[in-house]
Amino acid sequence: DTGVSQDPRHKITKRGQNVTFRCDPISEHNRLYWYRQTLGQGPEFLTYFQNEAQLEKSRLLSDRFSAERPKGSFSTLEIQRTEQGDSAMYLCASSPGQDNEKLFFGSGTQLSVL
Amino acid sequence: QKEVEQDPGPLSVPEGAIVSLNCTYSNSAFQYFMWYRQYSRKGPELLMYTYSSGNKEDGRFTAQVDKSSKYISLFIRDSQPSDSATYLCAQREAQKLVFGQGTRLTINP
Numbered sequence: 001d002t003g004v005s006q007d008p009r010h011k012i013t014k015r016g017q018n019v020t021f022r023c024d025p026i027s028e029h030n031r032l033y034w035y036r037q038t039l040g041q042g043p044e045f046l047t048y049f050q051n052e053a054q055l056e057k058s059r060l061l062s063d064r065f066s067a068e069r070p071k072g073s074f075s076t077l078e079i080q081r082t083e084q085g086d087s088a089m090y091l092c093a094s095s096p097g098q099d100n101e102k103l104f105f106g107s108g109t110q111l112s113v114l
Numbered sequence: 115q116k117e118v119e120q121d122p123g124p125l126s127v128p129e130g131a132i133v134s135l136n137c138t139y140s141n142s143a144f145q146y147f148m149w150y151r152q153y154s155r156k157g158p159e160l161l162m163y164t165y166s167s168g169n170k171e172d173g174r175f176t177a178q179v180d181k182s183s184k185y186i187s188l189f190i191r192d193s194q195p196s197d198s199a200t201y202l203c204a205q206r207e208a209q210k211l212v213f214g215q216g217t218r219l220t221i222n223p
Contacts, residue, residue, distance in 0.1 A: 004157070031209075033210075040122065040215070040216075041215055041216070042118075042120070042202050042204070042213030042214050042215050042216050043158065043202075043211075043213050044213070045210040045211065045212070048209055048210065055209065056208075056209055056210065058210075091157050091158075093157070102160055102163070103160065103211065104159075104160075105157030105158050105159065106157050107155070107156050107157050108156075108157050110155075
């Protein structure tokens with residue numbers, strides 16, 4: 001499978017715990033995006049990387065959230081001190097960079113904070 | 115007011131019907147629009163994208179943008195049960211996509 005891969009698919013955690021998600025983009029895609037989607041809503045932009053540089057962050061991304069893409073390949077999204085309001089589907093997407101409207105999404109990580 | 119508004123439905127139609135899905139947008143500065151399809155427990159997949167006004171056709175799907183009314187539409191002809199999914203419209207704003215709420219569509223055999 002050469003699509004965008006996300007791990008884990010599901011994560012259940014207790015409030016206050018830290019969680020980390022991983023995204024492996026399509027090989028050679030320069031741009032990588034994180035979005036968050038809650039039930040019955042469309043995805044909301046969180047942040048994006050051009051290679052290893054994080055170029056934009058949404059105001060939705062509070063100080064408890066951090067994302068990295070250390071070698072310009074895979075990316076991680078960490079949430080510290082999780083809150084119940086963090087429960088959502090976290091989607092990763094990648095694009096070749098030139099036609100960045102053509103985003104290829106992974107299947108997401110479903111986070112449930114109890 | 116959300117930047118991209120979409121009727122969440124749900125919308126249920128019989129197989130073979132023509133489906134019309136619609137969105138409105140408020141920011142006229144950006145003129146790339148997309149339609150994504152999302153099956154349950156999957157990520158969105160790109161169906162079509164259009165620039166500025168006009169129509170774009172791909173098989174049974176037609177995307178339409180009306181700049182004067184800030185209206186974007188997706189038409190599905192000869193709808194199939196496999197078209198049952200949530201359809202998301204999106205507007206590209208610089209380096210991000212702004213999505214509508216999504217319309218849940220069911221095609222009944």
